[in-house]
Amino acid sequence: MSIVQSPEGFATADQPSVSSERWRARLRRLRPGLVLAWATVAIAVAWATLPWLFTSYSPVDGVPRQRRLPPGALHWFGTDELGRDLYARVVHGAVHTLSGALISVAVGLAMGTLIGLIAGSVERRLDDAIMRVIDVMLAVPALLLSLSIIIILGFGTVNAAIAVGVASIASFARLARSEVVRVRRMDYVEAAFGSGGRFFAVLWRHVLPNSLTAVLALAALQFGHAVLAISTLGFLGYGAPPPTPEWGLLISEGRNYISTAWWLTVFPGLVVVAVVLAANRIGQSLVRRTL
Amino acid sequence: MTAAPNVPSLLAVDNLAISYASGESRQQVVHDVSFEVRPGEFVALVGESGSGKTTIAQSVIGLLPRNGRIEAGAIRLNGITISDWNDTRLNSLRGARISLVPQDPGQSLNPTRTIGAQIGEIFRIHGQRDRAEIRRRVIELITRVGLSDPELRAGQYPHELSGGMRQRVLIAIAIALKPELIIADEPTSALDVTVQRRILDLIDDLRREIGTAVLLITHDLGIAADRADRIVVLRHGRIQEQGETRQLIAAPQNVYTRQLLADVPVLAEAVLRPAPSAAAADAVLVRNLTVEFGTAWSRTRFRAVDDVSFRVAKGTTHAIVGESGSGKTTTVRAIVGYQRPTSGQVIVAGTELSSLRGERLRQFRRSIQLVYQNPFGSLDPRQDIRDIIAEPLLNYAPVLRLERQRKVEAMLDRVKLPRAVLDRRPAALSGGQRQRVAIARALILDPPILVLDEAVSALDVTVQAQILKLLDELQRELSLTYLFVSHDLAVVRQIADTVSVFKNGRIVESGAVESVFHHPRDPYTIDLIAAVPGRNLPRRVAIAAE
């Protein structure tokens, strides 16, 4: 079919943009919210890698006389029932929650992209079969899928991370496949075959780079989901064992003192919300850029 | 401006300036525009993409996008300034005194409501409550715009109608309350030429019948020249020239208007091309080609190309013309080797295609290359121009780096692009530049045959003229054979030696361009040629012979 493109569709067609102008536009597009999001993630990563830079208190050993102190100048987030500094526990807990999220995103991204790439590249019937299995994985809620895997693997930080990652394979696979299929339909891919390109060369040069951007943007979004899911599993007691200061576990332990020490649940929770919010914000900005 | 200054103007646009917000800054897109429309007059606003013509139309009816703003000037209807009215006041005006025929009939009707409901809505908005009366008037309107079975149509949904029928429905809505002014924003640019002509005829008839004025927004100078009493030429948001149609066409004062008139392809114009020698060998030979689509599941198979045969002599240009759905794109895809024929033969540069598989098909691709319609989709956005043009060289016998570099630069010179574009991405290039890159990539393997699938259709006329000129030069320098697919007969007349006219998957007529266009025998060809706009444009034999 040869539907003629409307001329207005190419409104900027004959005004090549100057690169300096583009830079200025990019600077303008830097929204304060996005800057804040990057800063939040940067701080969380710094907590996870260099916790001793942020606090001198021990996350495990408490001072018995300083039990359940409310937040103050000495203990920013207060202390818990064993007299441990809550802020120190949150800072030292970052590595557990964040590395867990990282592992799970890596699992989902690697497996999902591979499956999606295969499904999008092979012949129709095999593609259909793969995608039906993916549909089934989507039919089971992510949490239940994670729980099923935890039953097999047992409890623990890494196991919980893997469980969360496996549960996200389906959405990665679906996006990767739809991107591959979309890119394969583009004229430039056909043109690459038309100029004598071999199957794998075209896949490598054009299909993969152009479909990966959207998948990577999803990975950023998925990072936020993974932090949530891992802290949920930690809260339910399936993740790291006590006294690990994993964020979900912190909230779970604080729940026992809900009427007397509100800070034990509120502060770790706020930290989780801030990190998830930041990861989502970054993910959304990446998704928007790939559109 | 021109004659009859004592007739009061219906619409007066005075020193209008409009800007759009983009990020923090505002960009002015319409500068100091003044024109007027008198009662019952047909005025055309002509301009290429980015000229601000649609923005002006939107501002007249008070429907600028949210980020748009009138910076200065006024819009007056019957002497009353309406540009400072608020939305509620404008609502009483819209539909009743000024109405709109939009650009894309496919998008412009609500898919979840019936045709009847959508026509009837305008009566309800403007206070009519009597259901029976509304129904009566809806049926009357559907009949008036030339749709059959009005009762049936009223109950149908938009997707059950063709593009032309939908545009008729939209016209019915626009004339429902007999407004004083109809703004038609590119009303036919998404339609085939034969449908386009009927739609424009309908607008013209209705205008005479109810005495309404029409402000036509178009990129097509040919349509404007055929239909309008007066023409306003716009470029980059500024008026270049305005005046009575005949006068403006015959003696354009402005440089840009002259450029536009020189570049617009005119069907009636004879372009003298050397006759192809009868002895030339066939570059492409198509015999009884049939292509069917359909899945194993459904028994009905759709025959997109039906028993098509033609030949293209070496070094000539053969045009394939037809409207959407005529099978022309499927045909060329079979010739390039993207689509397997259901039956029939395609012989390109002496090779019979249907037997080719795998590596032999890949080797065959060196001899024929395709240039696509949309220069935005055919270039990988992540590659720079150097890689795009060089890529085909990587697919065959290894070419040394330096040799590759030399070839790419030589090809860049051939398509007249500056060296500076080599390191840029496609997004930094204009539509015309991109199409030059696509041509360069197609030619880097020195193929004897080039297939151009609507390759100039998406471009503005001035850019289109440059690309056509480039193609002409390349053909002579490299003795290329072109297979030129187009819906635009005026362009075909300029560039092609022979032509096949497609309709519903069949060739209804073929032969030398001159004989087909001068003495068409098939009724469809006659209809098609009669529908091409631009009859009133002057012939420029002298310019073309240059």
Place this chain on the structure above:
Amino acid sequence: MARYILTRLLQAVFVLWAAFTVSFILLQALPGDEILIKFENPDLGLSKQQIADIRLAYGADVPLHQQYLFSLGRVLSGQLGNSIQRGVPVIDAIAANLPSTLRLTVLGFVTAASLALVIAFLATLTPFAFLRSLLRGLPSLFISLPVFWLGIVLIQVFSFQLKLIPVIGAGPWEGLVLPVLALAVPISAPLAQVLVRSIDEVETQGFVAVARAKGASRRWVLWRHVFRNAVPPTLTIGGVLFGELLAGAVVTETVFGLNGLGRLTEQAVNLQDAAILQAIVLIAALGFVLVNLSVDLVMPILDPRLRKAFGGAS
């Protein structure tokens, strides 16, 4: 029409069968021997012979493919087998807990949907720009809230600070207010996001401009053209939301100490009770399939373009 429904039904049956098979492989075939874990415990003091008898009674000694066929046949006849850890039929445990979870999730869904509708409509209709952007930011905040934490904070605020709802001894409906809220807020976020996005998308379409050009007010256009076209895309995520509700129930019931399928799930994981978990996975898949099936059947009513899929019977 019949053919359309038939293919959808077949697809639904396939998804259920596949969900059963996958969960069987994951939960029955892969893990270690559940019976040995429970009964080899020296405290029980069972002899080897007794354990072997128990294994026989549970059918654990037959080859895997026979176990698969056996349990598939059992599921088809409406039985789910026995929970080894609890020593009761799975179906009884499910039946005892289903009503309270159903009540929680249905209320949670209704609340989430209303919340999403209110956010989306206000975000479109409000004349104040700052309020619009505030409302548009709300779903991204909601989606970032951990359900368990939200529940705890709600208890803290409404029970301990404001003393509006007693922690112990609340009436059956009163006690549901906070759990429903904790469940609904995160669920409403994706709904509101999809709704807002599709309203935005519809608003840019040509027919909206045409309706405005007819002289219709923005409000008229929103109600008669935009919302009607914006709702169908939202329905397509219904199936996924059902699963999220069930998953949310696991957390909410744990936090609020309510009985239900969620609590059952939590306990099943703690006891490594695979039979219960498999049953709950199957219920989730069934719910997903049923919701999607009804969405597929409702869509053509909302969108006449889809009626073509019925083979031209319009």
